[in-house]
Amino acid sequence: MSESTAKLNADKHVEYIVNLGRAENTLSYHLTEHLRLNGIYWAITSLSLLGRIDALDRSAVIEYVGNCWNSSNGGFSSHPNHDTHILSTLSGIQILITLDAVEEAKIDTSKVVDYILQLRPSNQGFFTGDEWGESDTRFTYCAISTLSLLGALDRLDQVESGTSIKQKIVSWFTQCINFDGGFGNNIGAETHSGQVFTAVAALAIIDRLDIIHTDNLSWWLSERQVQNGGLNGRPQKQEDVCYSWWVLSALSILHRLHWINKDKLISFILSAQDPDCGGIADRPGDVSDVFHTLFGVAGLSMLGYPEIERVDPVYCMPVKTIERLGLKKSYTLL
Ligand code: GRG
Numbered sequence: 001m002s003e004s005t006a007k008l009n010a011d012k013h014v015e016y017i018v019n020l021g022r023a024e025n026t027l028s029y030h031l032t033e034h035l036r037l038n039g040i041y042w043a044i045t046s047l048s049l050l051g052r053i054d055a056l057d058r059s060a061v062i063e064y065v066g067n068c069w070n071s072s073n074g075g076f077s078s079h080p081n082h083d084t085h086i087l088s089t090l091s092g093i094q095i096l097i098t099l100d101a102v103e104e105a106k107i108d109t110s111k112v113v114d115y116i117l118q119l120r121p122s123n124q125g126f127f128t129g130d131e132w133g134e135s136d137t138r139f140t141y142c143a144i145s146t147l148s149l150l151g152a153l154d155r156l157d158q159v160e161s162g163t164s165i166k167q168k169i170v171s172w173f174t175q176c177i178n179f180d181g182g183f184g185n186n187i188g189a190e191t192h193s194g195q196v197f198t199a200v201a202a203l204a205i206i207d208r209l210d211i212i213h214t215d216n217l218s219w220w221l222s223e224r225q226v227q228n229g230g231l232n233g234r235p236q237k238q239e240d241v242c243y244s245w246w247v248l249s250a251l252s253i254l255h256r257l258h259w260i261n262k263d264k265l266i267s268f269i270l271s272a273q274d275p276d277c278g279g280i281a282d283r284p285g286d287v288s289d290v291f292h293t294l295f296g297v298a299g300l301s302m303l304g305y306p307e308i309e310r311v312d313p314v315y316c317m318p319v320k321t322i323e324r325l326g327l328k329k330s331y332t333l334l
Pocket of ligand 1: 142193198
């Protein structure tokens with residue numbers, strides 16, 4: 001379908017994202033309800049990086065996000081009346097903060113903080129996604145990022161059986177480190193670059209990057225670049241545009257972004273654009289979607305591609321938003 005193009009087709013991508021919100025009469029729109037709030041976060045962040053956040057109806061988005069908030073338990077669901085989850089809770093907060101609309105949405109953020117905190121099993125250093133107890137480095141990142149965005153990181157200083165929650169988290173991440181310096185989704189699980197991002201970014205937020213074997217992990221991350229310039233998520237796997245985010249964000253936080261061949265990766269991301277309908281796919285010739293559109297645009301942003309706003313590699317939100325909150329950490333962008 002798509003042929004490699006030399007330049008970013010920003011206008012087409014904006015049009016593609018706006019049209020997704022107008023596809024209410026399609027089956028796929030309804031079949032993706034369980035991802036809707038994540039989808040809106042991917043859309044808002046892409047548009048913001050492309051300098052077109054005004055392209056979506058701000059008050060309609062705020063109203064929708066408000067309807068996803070469950071005032072009884074404090075969490076967000078991905079669609080009104082669905083079950084709440086830590087992933088949709090982070091997305092809900094990210095959207096409202098990017099739109100500077102937390103107060104406007106009338107969300108009681110102290111309830112959101114309590115919702116997050118009760119998702120940590122007692123005495124453990126990890127968080128679960130919901131009340132059913134699944135653990136994954138993703139969920140611990142979501143908890144730490146949400147608490148930080150809401151200015152409630154100090155709640156992790158609370159001491160329980162002689163150790164602070166923060167120390168328990170650091171100890172859990174330390175146990176997750178593999179021989180290659182990377183992280184899987186749990187202790188002993190295979191290193192995967194998506195999980196590496198969650199661990200590195202979470203540790204950056206709580207100022208404990210010292211437990212990471214920086215050169216070892218950065219070597220493993222830079223080995224993810226394949227012949228055509230794209231990155232894969234782990235050895236022997238296919239390249240995919242979304243790893244332009246998961247790999248580059250971790251390298252940026254570790255100050256080793258220059259260990260990637262920038263020009264080859266830019267050309268791989270651009271070759272996955274759909275020149276007719278807009279959007280970016282996982283790889284050239286595939287159908288585009290908003291997830292890969294965000295992570296393609298965010299990858300280009302970290303590589304210093306012109307006319308894209310800077311993305312913060314720790315929070316995956318615009319740098320200007322994170323600076324407004326005073327949460328900027330140390331990292332290097334190209
Ligand atoms: C705010 C950016 C942001 C994230 C929130 C949800 C989350 C926290 C992080 C997800 C991290 C993660 C695990 C990303 C990887 C997603 C992905 C493409 C998985 C594919 O896995 P496989 O095994 O693919 O299907 P491979 O490429 O290994 O064959």
